[in-house]
Amino acid sequence: MDKISPKYQMQLIKSIEQALWQEYGSYKEMLQYILKWHETSSGFNSYINYTENFKVCYKDNDEKNIDVYSTLHGIDGETLLKMAIDLGVETPDFxxxxxxxxxxxxxxxxxxxxxxxxxxxxxxxxxxxxxxxxxxxxxxxxxxxxxxxxxxxxxxxxxxxxxxxxxxxxxxxxxxxxxxxxxxxxxxxxxxxxxxxxxxxxxxxxxxxxxxxxxxxxxxxxxxxxxxxxxxxxxxxxxxxxxxxxxxxxxxxxxxxxxxxxx
The missing domain is CATH 1.20.120 (Four Helix Bundle (Hemerythrin (Met), subunit A))
Structure with missing residues (x-):
């Protein structure tokens, strides 16, 4: 599913962002939702071996207001599809x-x-x-x-x-x-x-x-x-x-x- 065309990903991200606003309506709740899709891991040296499935972007240095648009664009195609399905966004091409x-x-x-x-x-x-x-x-x-x-x-x-x-x-x-x-x-x-x-x-x-x-x-x-x-x-x-x-x-x-x- 990672080979989703860039054009389709752009459409999907736009629909997911709209669905997030309709469902939650605040940066705080949207952040909490997206964090549930966020996966991290680290080995003995957490700084060197730290990995994450995507980067959560913020609008401020205090990391209170999530930059939904930038965050979604950093998420892989498979996870985007799963999020779309979870939010009730139609994915007719798939x-x-x-x-x-x-x-x-x-x-x-x-x-x-x-x-x-x-x-x-x-x-x-x-x-x-x-x-x-x-x-x-x-x-x-x-x-x-x-x-x-x-x-x-x-x-x-x-x-x-x-x-x-x-x-x-x-x-x-x-x-x-x-x-x-x-x-x-x-x-x-x-x-x-x-x-x-x-x-x-x-x-x-x-x-x-x-x-x-x-x-x-x-x-x-x-x-x-x-x-x-x-x-x-x-x-x-x-x-x-x-x-x-x-x-x-x-x-x-x-x-x-x-x-x-x-x-």
């Missing part, structure tokens, strides 16, 4: 499906959106919680879609992600179906596989259920990003196809007509 998905659910799926935002902020420091909450966010979206009576399908609110996704694909006429190409069937089958894998990952490879010494627990952020992008891909497809089959405009028009009629 994880493109995530910002699109976040924007898609923000207005119409508030419960899922809040859950996903919590999950998003846990990617780096708490992978288990991130995966568990992201799974819950997709379950929430699936349940809201299945509540639409126009789908004409019964489902159990206690169903897990795999079963919910299966029910939606059935409602869409995609699983099983003789009217769609084999390749599309294969993709739909893989969508189900993703739902099942995420579900299993949450249950067996995170801290959501009791673990003993030696059990594998997901800790590598690259796998968490893979999981998130998969969730977003499935979620975006379900939402897009749902809107294509049952446009929201139909509901709004029918409601407005009912409001006008005097009987």
């Amino acid at each position: 994880i493109p499906s995530i910002p699109v998905f976040r924007n898609e659910i923000k207005s119409n799926y508030q419960t899922a959106s809040k859950t996903f935002e919590k999950a998003f902020k846990c990617i780096e420091n708490d992978p288990s919680t991130a995966i568990g909450l992201a799974n819950s966010a997709l379950e929430s979206i699936a349940k809201e879609i299945l509540q639409d009576k126009r789908l004409k399908i019964q489902y159990n609110p206690k169903d897990t992600l795999y079963k919910l996704t299966q029910n939606i694909l059935k409602a869409f006429g995609m699983f099983p179906s003789e009217n769609i190409p084999m390749e599309i069937k294969t993709i739909c089958s893989n969508l189900l596989g993703i739902g099942k894998s995420i579900e299993d990952l949450r249950s067996t490879k995170t801290e959501f259920h009791g673990k003993v010494n030696g059990d594998y627990i997901v800790s590598e952020s690259v796998f968490v990003y893979l999981c998130f992008n998969s969730i977003c891909t499935v979620g975006l497809f379900l939402l897009s196809y749902y809107k294509e089959i049952f446009p929201k405009q139909q509901i709004e028009q029918s409601e407005s007509i009912d409001d006008v009629l005097p009987f």
Whole structure:
């Protein structure tokens, strides 16, 4: 990630600086936040062997007011990306499906959106919680879609992600179906596989259920990003196809007509 283009780094730094001001609003709090990313080490001779992952710059000799702009420009690309994700700054050039998905659910799926935002902020420091909450966010979206009576399908609110996704694909006429190409069937089958894998990952490879010494627990952020992008891909497809089959405009028009009629 250190090979991020200078142009993209400039854009990212600007967005991070704006997010810091919005989140904290004072030099003191921004300093405390950035210091949590600051790592130092020293050997026997602290002056000779002292190292740090980046230099914190100040506006004054008393080192009270941090120079946010200069400090951010001295931070490596990987850490900048982690800070951006932690602050909720979109990074579409690196994880493109995530910002699109976040924007898609923000207005119409508030419960899922809040859950996903919590999950998003846990990617780096708490992978288990991130995966568990992201799974819950997709379950929430699936349940809201299945509540639409126009789908004409019964489902159990206690169903897990795999079963919910299966029910939606059935409602869409995609699983099983003789009217769609084999390749599309294969993709739909893989969508189900993703739902099942995420579900299993949450249950067996995170801290959501009791673990003993030696059990594998997901800790590598690259796998968490893979999981998130998969969730977003499935979620975006379900939402897009749902809107294509049952446009929201139909509901709004029918409601407005009912409001006008005097009987």
